[in-house]
Amino acid sequence: MAVERSVKDSIPYLDEIVQGDCSTLLRHLPNECVDAVVTSPPYYQQRDYGGLGLGNESSVEEYIEKLVAIFEQCVRCVKRTGSIFFNIGDKYVDGSLALAPYLFAHAATQRTGVKLINIITWVKPNPEPRQYRRRLVSSTEPIFHFVKSEEYKYFYDRFMAHRDVVRQRVKAGNNIGRQYLELIEQSDLSPEQKQEARLALQQAIAEVQRGEIASFRMKIRGIHSEAYGGYEGGRKNHLLKKGFTIIRMYDRALKRDVIECPVIASKLGNHPAVYPEFLVQELLSLTTEVGDVVLDPFLGSGTTAVVAKRMGRHYVGFEINPSYCQIARQRVNEVEVQPNLLEFFV
Ligand SMILES: C[S@@+](CC[C@H](N)C(=O)[O-])C[C@H]1O[C@@H](n2cnc3c(N)ncnc32)[C@H](O)[C@@H]1O
Structure with missing residues (x-):
């Protein structure tokens, strides 16, 4: 006082x-x-x-x-x-x-x-x-x-913690999940493939929420472009055969x-x-x-x-x-x- x-x-x-x-x-x-x-x-x-x-x-x-x-x-x-x-x-x-x-x-x-x-x-x-x-x-x-x-x-750690919370909320929250779910529904995947894609999506969201991965992206056949080049061959095959692929990002985000x-x-x-x-x-x-x-x-x-x-x-x-x-x-x-x-x- x-x-x-x-x-x-x-x-x-x-x-x-x-x-x-x-x-x-x-x-x-x-x-x-x-x-x-x-x-x-x-x-x-x-x-x-x-x-x-x-x-x-x-x-x-x-x-x-x-x-x-x-x-x-x-x-x-x-x-x-x-x-x-x-x-x-x-x-x-x-x-x-x-x-x-x-x-x-x-x-x-x-x-x-x-x-x-x-x-x-x-x-x-x-x-x-x-x-x-x-x-x-x-x-x-x-x-x-x-x-x-x-x-x-300079409160870098506080800032990073805050950014992480925001990032997790934004990326793992309903927003991104809902967007991908809608895309899965709109896609030409078979009902079985759609079900598998939904499960894989839920799993990736849960991994972000638990802090196991920083973020992820999902590619859905016919909606997203195919992966380029040979080194992504596994993913490309997954995309073609299963109808989707998930790319996990493990690194802790840098504060840019x-x-x-x-x-x-x-x-x-x-x-x-x-x-x-x-x-x-x-x-x-x-x-x-x-x-x-x-x-x-x-x-x-x-x-x-x-x-x-x-x-x-x-x-x-x-x-x-x-x-x-x-x-x-x-x-x-x-x-x-x-x-x-x-x-x-x-
Ligand atoms: C870019 S605006 C600031 C906007 C503010 N960041 C906001 O979120 O509303 C700049 C302001 O500076 C004021 N201003 C201009 N010359 C000034 C001076 N010499 N002394 C105080 N204020 C001044 C202007 O009237 C204007 O409102």
């Missing part, structure tokens, strides 16, 4: 959403007072947030200059054990990507001495459905993970620098660039503990504060647009600290 009070006393704006320009507000925070910064600044000339704040500069260089000045303040506010996550998307200028995220990351490391330990790729399974004839639809964005020292907090989650439309108001709660959850789970302080200088509709509160972390949120502040406050007020979620992530 005494610790709680001292945190509250020493950090202005703790558990508050403050309307204003973060380049000014950040100066009110003491040195080394927050455990993590998780944020998504406005992208270069990408969206209109009511004509306010960063992102409307006339050149990429000017944008980077302003953003790095704000980043420098973030670095000052973060503890030696802390992490800084910046998610920034790119922009086409005269038909070419401006590389703004990477120019920023380069300037940020050069100017502040932070270490860039990962460029995590956020993969969006549901990108904006645009039909370009001469290029591919962009469906990823980088999230830069910077640290101030080698002493940064990829987070796959869909863009979610905001239910509250119309903030144009809400990032997914899951993204923030993953980053906080990896680098923070209950009671830590999380800062978002570009809070938007409040996602970082919502997730921080739910996970039992403190938050500090700055947002220049008054109507987005209102949305953020409403979202945060509706959030409860969820003990079950904490059990799961901590």
Whole structure:
């Protein structure tokens, strides 16, 4: 309790959403007072947030200059054990990507001495459905993970355990089983072969649930392509004769620098660039503990504060647009600290 009070006393704006320009507000925070910064600044000339704040500069260089000045303040506010996550998307200028995220990351490391330990790729399974004839639809964005020292907090095992639980639930849960069952029914397998395929599927699901295998894939004759080449000959024969084959994956999953989650439309108001709660959850789970302080200088509709509160972390949120502040406050007020979620992530 005494610790709680001292945190509250020493950090202005703790558990508050403050309307204003973060380049000014950040100066009110003491040195080394927050455990993590998780944020998504406005992208270069990408969206209109009511004509306010960063992102409307006339050149990429000017944008980077302003953003790095704000980043420098973030670095000052973060503890030696802390992490800084910046998610920034790119922009086409005269038909070419401006590389703004990477120019920023380069300037940020050069100017502040932070270490860039990962460029995590956020993969969006549901990108904006645009039909370009001469290029591919962009469906990823980088999230830069910077640290101030080698002493940064990192909860890899917790993260792996969480990933394993999620993976098992997703892969072994009804979803994947149901999909394969439907495919078995739709196939031209004989009734006996279908029965054998169902049994083999149930067995593979049970093996994942018991943790004996990491995952599996099923191939069904006439539905999936045949295995290539000679080395898969056994499987190919099984597929042709029995009508199905199951490929088991035994290796423990590596935690890769990829987070796959869909863009979610905001239910509250119309903030144009809400990032997914899951993204923030993953980053906080990896680098923070209950009671830590999380800062978002570009809070938007409040996602970082919502997730921080739910996970039992403190938050500090700055947002220049008054109507987005209102949305953020409403979202945060509706959030409860969820003990079950904490059990799961901590
Ligand atoms: C990409 S959005 C953040 C969205 C947020 N991650 C969410 O999930 O809602 C960037 C936000 O930064 C705000 N902003 C722009 N310049 C700012 C500044 N100088 N200080 C504080 N907020 C600013 C914009 O109004 C916008 O809401």
